[in-house]
Amino acid sequence: MTTWLPDIEQGHGPLYARIADQIEEAIGNGTLPAGTKLPPQRNLAFDVGVTIGTIGRAYGIVRERGLVSGEVGRGTYVLDHPESRPPEQSDPLTTSLSGTRPLIAPAGKLRFDSTAAPDIGQGDILAQLLGDISREHHGDIASYARNFPDHWFEAGSQWLARGNFRPGPETVVPTLGAHAAVVAVISAVTSPGDRIAFETLTYSQISRSAGLIGRRIALVESDEFGMRPEDFERVCAQQHPKLAFLMPGAQNPTVAVMPLDRRQAIADIARKYGVWLVEDNLYGSMTGDPLPLLMELAPERTFLVGGLSKSVAAGVRGGWVACPPHFSQRIRVAHKMVSGGLPFILAELCARLVLSGSASVLRNRGAEEIGAREALAREIFTGFDFNSHPKIPFFWLKLPEPWLSGTFKQAALQEGVLIDDEDEFKAGRSDRVFHRIRVGFSSPTERSEVRRGFEILRRLLDSGRAGYDSFD
Incomplete structure (x- = not known):
């Protein structure tokens, strides 16, 4: 495992974007060669004086860029690229405006980060x-x-x-x-x-x-x-x-x-x-x-x-x-x-x-589908603290210890599910921490997909410390 550390005073934009850019630069110039294990998130957070969530988001960005791979139970490793490419510096304005969602959602994932009207024909x-x-x-x-x-x-x-x-x-x-x-x-x-x-x-x-x-x-x-x-x-x-x-x-x-x-x-x-x-x-x-x-x-x-x-x-x-x-x-x-x-x-x-009258008919049919999915959420997430409504296509879930909102979002992504962390909804800089995520469930076409996504999230919640450690 490397002893490399980023310099958080260098670069532009939020800390997580600076760290991600420096990881990419270190990979590009050979400081972090292929096969290198990145420091555990908790260790790196302690060493540079930031939160684990900040490191989790930085690691998530370099995973989205195809530079590293998270291996459950082993850690995060630099991937082998046959041709190096110059680091892609993030634009501060783009970073500040885009929130915590990727500009283009990764393909092949279950979309639980959308609350648009469900497909009811x-x-x-x-x-x-x-x-x-x-x-x-x-x-x-x-x-x-x-x-x-x-x-x-x-x-x-x-x-x-x-x-x-x-x-x-x-x-x-x-x-x-x-x-x-x-x-x-x-x-x-x-x-x-x-x-x-x-x-x-x-x-x-x-x-x-x-x-x-x-x-x-x-x-x-x-x-x-x-x-x-x-x-x-x-x-x-x-x-x-x-x-x-x-x-x-x-x-x-x-x-x-x-x-x-x-x-x-x-x-x-x-x-x-x-x-x-x-x-x-x-x-x-x-x-x-x-x-x-x-x-x-x-x-x-x-x-x-x-x-x-x-x-x-x-x-x-x-x-x-x-x-x-x-x-x-x-x-x-x-x-x-x-x-x-x-x-x-x-x-x-x-x-x-x-x-x-078609809009009212479709709204009522959509409400029935949302109600069935919300009931499924109440069934699968029994025992957890969350806010929901039978006609609203998302719920607001309190994460149990030791999960942090950003870390859980990255863990869900690794399991193939896109959700929103609490930072996506912060209107400005705030010291308040809620340890919550929003799960939207109207995007999947079939209820079977909704159930599958819910069950993946439930397993992550139940994994507790083991699941948390696996993303170091």
Whole structure:
């Protein structure tokens, strides 16, 4: 085994990326020749003064680059490459924006890192609707969406409705999915340098997108019921965010549902400090959450976002945002600027799915499949601490000792299963450690694949110290 050590002061980007780059450089220049055993993760972490999770992620990167191989029970070894190649330095911006997922998912793995709508035979309905659109609008589908017909807005009004609440079509903007809707709102109502408030754990691709366009991040503490009002007020008073992003109906990744008194408190604080609210209701609309929306409690400052990719069909990345009075035109222009515009065929397909009732039918069928898979999770992971919901396609699992989130993710990858560690959902730098993973289960086509993936993860959890040591 080598005595080589990386110099963590050298290089750019996060520590794990620097270490991975230095391992690759050492392999390329012969310092770590083929067959060399890399130091055990715990030893290297101690020697260079970083966490085991950091070393685990670095080792995972060089495995993905095809430079080393982890052998269960033996360790990690440098592979023999007939031709050396110059080290591939990681781009700091790319590293900071990409999260902990590989840019391109490795082939042949079970995908438990996705929460898109399950495959329930949507293809037939989509083919029928797309055929109808092609026949009726053969000129429009070959061009830009120059006109926005009224039924596109009516469809959004209908899809975003809840109970007795229904936004007026005049407040609705059709968008290229929920993500584009949120980025359009951030772009339209805040300026570079402004702070955006996020829960410590959230759908972090929004926070990364906000950072990319020059907004700063303000972290707000949360608990089992979502964002804590007292900490939100502290952040508002001290850091003066212009906007807050929340998922009160069903939070990703924690599955938390915010109670009514807390929603009211958040709305009151936002009104007191003049903070805009973005309410992402993608998962909330799937649960049938009966509580009032933030938009009902603070309609003058809340943007309500919804879409179809999580509940209807993964490939139909269409959505809508309902705006406060007189803001729809501004958001529509901002959306065009940040997304490039909405294709006619997508907007028309989304509208027909909703207005024909097909979207609701598919959402209900998807909910049945998700419920069966969630019941399977409760069966297989009995005895473990995790949060789930019968209509949400993921669960948030607490890892037993001695597992760390990043280390378990790498162990699962070695066993052929892709999952998300907790760092994937951190909106910014935080000292908090949760020792949790998110397991999404809607991507596998068959329930047998879901069972197989769950059983692999269960075996890893049960392996305890032995499984942990095997990835040194």
